[in-house]
Amino acid sequence: MGRRPQVDHEELARLSATGWSNADLAAHFGVTESGILQAKRSAGLSKPMTDHSTAIPWKLARPHSQSGPATNLRNLSAAAQGRPVRKEKINTAIRWATRLVETGRDIAYDQEQGFHEIEAHEVSHIAQVLRSAREKLG
Template sequence: MGRKALIDQGELRRLVREGLSNAELAARFGVSESGVLQAKRAAGLSKPMLDHSRALPWKLDRSHNQSGPATNLRNLSSVAQGRAIPAEKLNTALRWADRLVANGLDISYESGRGFQEVPASAGRSLVETVLSEARGALDAAGHPESNPKD
């Protein structure tokens, strides 16, 4: 049974600021990269994990995980949670969601079949909700894409 390696958090913070990779940190401290990741989390040095369950409330088949709708919903969810994404990905996701909402459409998912555009039900659709949350975060950050182009 191995002993738990001790990683000095102050030293870890200093080395992270210097830009050492996880592999370099692991070698430096004599631990695995997983150990470095655990130490970084414990020291508050890692970004919080994003939760996309509101934007993707389904268990996706592996083959649908990187599809256009899944990617767009995930990107909008990332923005809604305060994460910056590349402008081209943001613009693609916003245009896709704007088109659906403007045409009264929403998205549904069935395992084995994939994503389908469907008429939005009364009230707010999933796509409209995720789009609204993303635009709210963009607006709060003063981002120019927060409001649709006229």
């Protein structure tokens, strides 16, 4: 088995900055486009991925992953991480979370029932997620 081709990070940065596509870079370095994406991550040339695990700490069942609460939590999480979120989407998420907090409610999840509202405890999950988003949004 041969050695994997090496991607020179300085050359990768230089060529990327001049507008080379991932396909062109892959052909130039003799690797796949996936290899180029890995090299860009390794070289610090790609944006870090958004991590929603704080806002959505549960393992979601597939039918629940695109539900309103999951979408709102992801939008609040993205805003908290400084990612752009369309105005109407973040406004919807903030209104939803604010309603829960102001009425003493929180969000919970289980695989069978999906998302559901519960009485908020001292440390409300939704209040923390909302606070993080508002702090970043200003």
